[in-house]
Amino acid sequence: MLADVGFVGLPSVGKSTLLSVISAARPKIAAYHFTTLSPMLGVVAVDDGKGFVAADIPGLIEGASEGAGLGFDFLRHVDRCRLLVHVVDIAATEGRDPVEDVKLINRELEKYSIDLASRPQIIAANKCDILDRETVDIPAFERFAAENGYEVMYISAATGEGIKELCRRVYERLQTLPEITIYEPEYEAETTEKALPSDITAKREDGMWIVEGEWLKWLMTGINLDDYESLTYFDRMLRTNGVFEKMRSLGIKDGDEVDLYGLEFDFVD
Ligand SMILES: Nc1nc2c(ncn2[C@@H]2O[C@H](COP(=O)(O)OP(=O)(O)OP(=O)(O)O)[C@@H](O)[C@H]2O)c(=O)[nH]1
Numbered sequence: 001m002l003a004d005v006g007f008v009g010l011p012s013v014g015k016s017t018l019l020s021v022i023s024a025a026r027p028k029i030a031a032y033h034f035t036t037l038s039p040m041l042g043v044v045a046v047d048d049g050k051g052f053v054a055a056d057i058p059g060l061i062e063g064a065s066e067g068a069g070l071g072f073d074f075l076r077h078v079d080r081c082r083l084l085v086h087v088v089d090i091a092a093t094e095g096r097d098p099v100e101d102v103k104l105i106n107r108e109l110e111k112y113s114i115d116l117a118s119r120p121q122i123i124a125a126n127k128c129d130i131l132d133r134e135t136v137d138i139p140a141f142e143r144f145a146a147e148n149g150y151e152v153m154y155i156s157a158a159t160g161e162g163i164k165e166l167c168r169r170v171y172e173r174l175q176t177l178p179e180i181t182i183y184e185p186e187y188e189a190e191t192t193e194k195a196l197p198s199d200i201t202a203k204r205e206d207g208m209w210i211v212e213g214e215w216l217k218w219l220m221t222g223i224n225l226d227d228y229e230s231l232t233y234f235d236r237m238l239r240t241n242g243v244f245e246k247m248r249s250l251g252i253k254d255g256d257e258v259d260l261y262g263l264e265f266d267f268v269d
């Protein structure tokens with residue numbers, strides 16, 4: 001089952017509470033950070049038989065892209081989501097600034113995948129039940145959202161306020177969004193048995209690293225370099241199979257020029 005919608009946000013903003021009130025899923029909910037350790041899906045029903053699938057994932061924090069907190073390996077669970085519900089603690093219960101929180105999460109998403117970061121977002125401004133308008137500058141939050149084109153819905157996962165409206169709106173938005181296609185060649189399993197991703201060689205010619213390997217060559221033949229999804233897939237394959245790590249161990253450093261069967265780029269792990 002694939003999720004149509006993914007919940008993103010800092011720890012303890014109420015992502016799991018939200019999933020628990022809109023679906024039959026029973027995620028763990030608690031007042032400490034990183035309560036959710038692995039993604040969870042829920043089927044959300046919106047009036048007569050219509051609905052969508054939502055994925056609750058662990059909280060992201062600053063530096064998640066470098067492995068801080070739980071890192072963000074689980075973001076692949078929302079890779080195919082057509083819409084993100086960005087949950088923010090609008091009551092600033094931990095003394096944070098909701099505008100900065102939204103910016104922080106979006107920066108981390110961008111570091112993971114520009115593609116994922118550019119998916120449409122609805123901001124679910126949660127914990128409205130305990131919002132104190134004297135301490136939180138709501139007009140400033142509204143201005144920030146308007147300037148960035150974010151739709152904001154004020155909710156309380158605790159009292160149920162605004163929850164029905166949020167679900168309806170998510171459903172409506174989904175109707176206008178195309179399916180996400182992620183390029184994955186069908187012959188992957190068969191070929192990977194023959195060669196290992198780590199079997200690569202690197203030699204330096206005129207300041208350029210020439211990197212070669214059977215698995216790499218096989219991967220390259222299935223990639224359409226003009227297609228963004230395809231390149232994203234390629235990057236992910238190299239990353240998850242430890243090829244960047246291996247390249248580093250062969251002496252390749254940040255900023256070095258690399259040639260992979262004609263694909264030239266500056267190495268940045
Ligand atoms: N007052 C109030 N508290 C809420 C609301 N939503 C969630 N909470 C509380 O906030 C705390 C964190 O909620 P979770 O749903 O576990 O938060 P999360 O975003 O899933 O957190 P992680 O899994 O750690 O990323 C819990 O104590 C919830 O009871 C809300 O709308 N109002």
Ligand SMILES: [Mg+2]
Pocket residue numbers: 015016017027028029035036056057058059
């Ligand atoms: Mg959670």
